[in-house]
Amino acid sequence: MTAERPTPEPRSAFAHFIPVPTRWMDNDLYGHLNNVVYYSLFDTAVNRYLIEQGALDLHQGAVIGLVVETHCNFFASLAFPQAVEAGLRVSRRGRSSVRYEIGLFAAGEPLCAARGHFVHVYVDRQSRRPVDALPEAYLTALVALEMT
Known part of the structure; x- marks a missing residue:
């Protein structure tokens, strides 16, 4: 059985968008964002959303999220000082776990440059x-990210 090849998704596949700035230090020797930066942008987008929605209290909250799984597919390069937008959605919600799916888009581009997930x-x-x-x-915050 052959696995289906990942493809970039359109903006319509995501429920919410958050701007995630790039930094000078994010570029690598090849002139684009280093692969580890994509994971940092994923983490930043998810946590920023949860903080803005009043769900995550970094310092006093009784509940915190631990990342137990990550994945990323790359489709196009991103680089500083490019404006990047993270599309968010929730694909699965359990009793104590959530799978967040994230698409990173160059500003104005219809398809994601990278797509990944965090559990x-x-x-x-x-x-x-x-x-x-x-x-x-x-x-409440997660329901707004669930695609129907």
Whole structure:
């Protein structure tokens, strides 16, 4: 059986967009964003969204998300000082886990330059054990990212 080759997705495949700035230091010797920067942009977009929605409290929140899985497919180069927008969606939500899917778009481009995902397991800040259920603020924020 042959695996289906990943392809870039359009903006319409994502529920919400967040600008994610690039930095001078993000470029590598080849003149484009280094591959590890894509993962940083994914993480930044997801956490910025959760903070803006009032779900994630970095310093006092009882629940935090730990990344347990990541993946990225690259389709086109991005480089500083290019404006980049991250498209977000939630493809799966469990009792204590969420799969966020992210598309990185050059400003104005119809197809993503990279697409990936993060799986977060939400745990109690103190015990680091998975929560029994996601807090209401998270559920409200996540519903807005679920594509129907």
